[in-house]
Amino acid sequence: MDIAAVSNSNVLDYLNNPSPQTLGRSPLEWLDQLQKPTVVRVAGRDRSRTRAMATLLHGNEPSGLFALHRWLLEQRTPEVNMLFLLGGIYPAKIPPPLSMRQLPEGRDLNRCFKEPFEGDEGAIAEAMLTELRNANPECLLDVHNTSGTGPAFAVSITNDAAHQALTSLFTDRLIMTDLRLGALMEYSEQEVPTVTIECGGFQDDHAHQLAYEGLVRYSSRPDVLSLEKAEWDVTVLRNPIRVELAPEAIIEYRLEPSGQADVTFPPDIEHRNFGIVSPDDPLGWVGKKGLSILTAISHNRTENMEQVLQVRDGQIYPAQAIRAFMITTNPVIAKSDCLFYAVKATGEPIF
Template structure:
């Protein structure tokens, strides 16, 4: 597929005929990243909502389409809202909404803040420019988790504003110190958060995204946004990854496979803690050398989090696990899951 990395389309207050009958038909009508501007009461203010940086994460698109096609029944948004739909080609590849990025492509959400202006890096720059040109009050990037999971937010900084924005969607936020070329790591001179709405096939995840957009639209421009609920703060997770050329399998029993074998129900740990001594899978004769868990100083701290019991991969301490997935492609090309030792509690106003 030939991709024009230097093109982006703008739609202004689109009519129903442009939005098509459903979100799938609308997606199929798009050829390139698309910016949709909706006018609000305070036309000097704008908020930005980004989605489909990954082509297999549909909740943001579904919610945006639902909200746009409901505008006649909803109050006028308090401010202008700019929606940006990004990886259109990957999302449109068959089967629809199944590919994170195209074969031979790269992850668009690893291309921001990098001094290149070709290919996916050029597209990332176009998206950044589309955000900066409206000087937004805040930026929200809507995603789905790679496995079944409750919703949570991720932010590189935490203030009252990021916590309030989190509460528009969910009740937990991760303070992340990671630098992986993601959109929300960029400095837009405003609060910027990622919302992991839940699993891509979970109707509740689509509802999380829609209710959050409604909350954004109805929130008056203000220095302090109203907090909807208490929010748990989780500090600086690390990404558990495979080392190069390590094989990965999933199973309920170990059958001597090379590399790393994770439990085939690993996604259950997204819904709670993994206690000290909990077995998560099995390792071959190389043991923990198959894995790396890099901290902010790029040191492998795998031994602080995991240990071996015979050939079993075991939690060395009580852990919280996020974004565990049985999607082998994502696990091998991104990470097995995110992990922290403990949370910091809740914050309420």
């Protein structure tokens, strides 16, 4: 049977071994030429194996696109076949390019990798899963950026040697979660080691460089799934809680409270990302409502906030030594998503 007839869908475009002349001089020129979510295939030295990498599932997270464009221009021959999936081409192309996470009326593509595959994003996710099934890769990466600045980390639903080895191509921190949201990383359940890589901030040159260097390692090594060959030791943080802020709450980022806010964090709170915060280390301030404007969520359950945070003289302290991450200084994200995630200092879950 003709392979093309099986795998080609009208949802996706296909580029096989693209030559530099077809790639544009910059990632933005290339993006301008791309019309649909796109599959890029590059033949490797060993044609019996394939590694997959998805990126741009969120149209405003460009590190993976930049890395892939640079890597393709260099015309490297990968160790094994490479299958690249560029998901969020439609939101990424909306002017100004690379500014929209998803289409204004659309859904978050990285919540659509599960049945019933409804709507345009569901169709894209289903077509991407079909490509993966046809290519039968030995592993899969999904490369993203965070909204704020901060160090890189990986996320997976499984913590074994293969997932840690994949993580170590990019970073030394792996967050393991039991939550199932319809994210592409849940492809792990198909016995294909799958890791989400958060390269760092979407405007951060270090993040773009890390995505490129990680892609070079991922595509050039004979073995990326053995921990003995890992770049560095991986710290695993299990089942973090989400600390959420009430939608009506007022948050300010200031060196000291103005008296107007329900919660105040110092403007450099992002420097706390992944560091250990001890119980005598103040994180910020609360207003008259105290901790009632904050909620700790784990496994979709509300947990006892007093095991996470405590207030003394209006200041917020951890109730036990914690490691917090994905701390944001963007008040919109703080209210619509969450303030931060946290585990015990040991990396174990708080609940």
